[in-house]
Amino acid sequence: MSIWTPDAITRFRQLLAEGHSAKNIAPIMTRDFGVEFTTGSCNGKAWRLGRPDSATGARRYRPPRSPRRNPDTHWIAPFAKPTPRKAVGTLGIMDLDSTTCRWPFGDDPPYLYCGDTPFDGSPYCRKHTKLAWAPYAVRERRV
Numbered sequence: 001m002s003i004w005t006p007d008a009i010t011r012f013r014q015l016l017a018e019g020h021s022a023k024n025i026a027p028i029m030t031r032d033f034g035v036e037f038t039t040g041s042c043n044g045k046a047w048r049l050g051r052p053d054s055a056t057g058a059r060r061y062r063p064p065r066s067p068r069r070n071p072d073t074h075w076i077a078p079f080a081k082p083t084p085r086k087a088v089g090t091l092g093i094m095d096l097d098s099t100t101c102r103w104p105f106g107d108d109p110p111y112l113y114c115g116d117t118p119f120d121g122s123p124y125c126r127k128h129t130k131l132a133w134a135p136y137a138v139r140e141r142r143v
């Protein structure tokens with residue numbers, strides 16, 4: 001037989017309405033009805049009655065709201081976040097990757113590299129692709 005008789009439920013609702021927590025309601029119910037009501041049973045009953053917040057005194061978990069999006073901005077994947085680049089011409093060999101122009105500057109080590117955005121599948125940027133494929137005389141004048 002359940003401890004939750006219609007009288008117990010009525011009293012429980014009354015205590016909830018008065019703002020008591022499940023922890024406070026349990027001993028009152030135990031005293032009034034001569035049956036042990038635990039805090040857990042009161043929490044469960046409050047939940048089943050649709051009043052979970054009132055009995056526990058705790059707030060129900062709600063996932064955080066997503067920030068309001070400006071419809072004019074476009075969604076960008078987190079992994080697409082650009083990393084800050086060094087200034088063009090200041091990259092060392094360890095800074096080079098598939099997204100940096102590999103045109104070296106200088107004749108003696110340590111070499112610095114262009115680092116600008118590569119052009120159309122070339123390992124060099126637009127400017128250095130033109131230089132790389134220019135006749136030797138033109139290349140010597142422009143570097």
Ligand SMILES: [Zn+2]
Pocket residue numbers: 101102103114115116124125126127128
């Ligand atoms: Zn370049």
